[in-house]
Amino acid sequence: MARAAFLSSPLTGARAGNVNYLGAARSRRKFEVFYPDGFQDETYLVAERSYKERAHLEWRNELGAADFRKLLARGEFARICETAVRIESRTNLLFSFEKMALRDAVKTPAGARLFATELYAFLWGRGSPQTKFADWVQAVADLPRRQTRVLTWPIVTVFGFLARPDKHLFLKPRVTRKAAHAYGFNLQYDAQPAWPGYHSLLTFAAIIRRDLDRRPHFKARDMIDVQSFIWVQGAEEYET
Numbered sequence: 663m664a665r666a667a668f669l670s671s672p673l674t675g676a677r678a679g680n681v682n683y684l685g686a687a688r689s690r691r692k693f694e695v696f697y698p699d700g701f702q703d704e705t706y707l708v709a710e711r712s713y714k715e716r717a718h719l720e721w722r723n724e725l726g727a728a729d730f731r732k733l734l735a736r737g738e739f740a741r742i743c744e745t746a747v748r749i750e751s752r753t754n755l756l757f758s759f760e761k762m763a764l765r766d767a768v769k770t771p772a773g774a775r776l777f778a779t780e781l782y783a784f785l786w787g788r789g790s791p792q793t794k795f796a797d798w799v800q801a802v803a804d805l806p807r808r809q810t811r812v813l814t815w816p817i818v819t820v821f822g823f824l825a826r827p828d829k830h831l832f833l834k835p836r837v838t839r840k841a842a843h844a845y846g847f848n849l850q851y852d853a854q855p856a857w858p859g860y861h862s863l864l865t866f867a868a869i870i871r872r873d874l875d876r877r878p879h880f881k882a883r884d885m886i887d888v889q890s891f892i893w894v895q896g897a898e899e900y901e902t
Contacts, residue, residue, distance in 0.1 A: 685846030700879030
């Protein structure tokens, strides 16, 4: 029977009592099947990390905190939205229907203003992480909708991930739930985006980083590495 993991210091979020060392070791070994040198593996850097890192660097250059504030001050909400959508479009993180729904939602002046102002508040504003995330979720829910719903976990989490991979993580529901199950973590997932689910995801990320930090070549640089590790566990393309 697998021994339950013990956290030497408390982690915020969902309880980690369902994590087990056997699941963590199996997950790491699965990653090593495809990328033997862990997060330093040259194939990994090309296949998983490079395009996400490139999108982050593009975001930082065009929508870093200072530039973002200047654009808001000038009322250039449409430009902010166009830039955010363009940067995301160069990744494969969102499904095509989500990309379309997002583009439609920010076409109107009201939608662009809501998206731009609330995204800045989420990324750089004051307040607790819980409050900022809840406000951002509500803003996405209030965006104009044509056919496909805009309020999905991927849309809610992708821009935090691209803008600030030092602290935010992208959630792809099916893949992440499968990865958490394999790891032995009780992910508090609900189909409706909300803080408890995101808090639980961040706890999962913290546990993964803690476990992998002990291994050569597995020290995560940021959430891009963590998200890639999760992706390898749950994506169909990595089924063994």
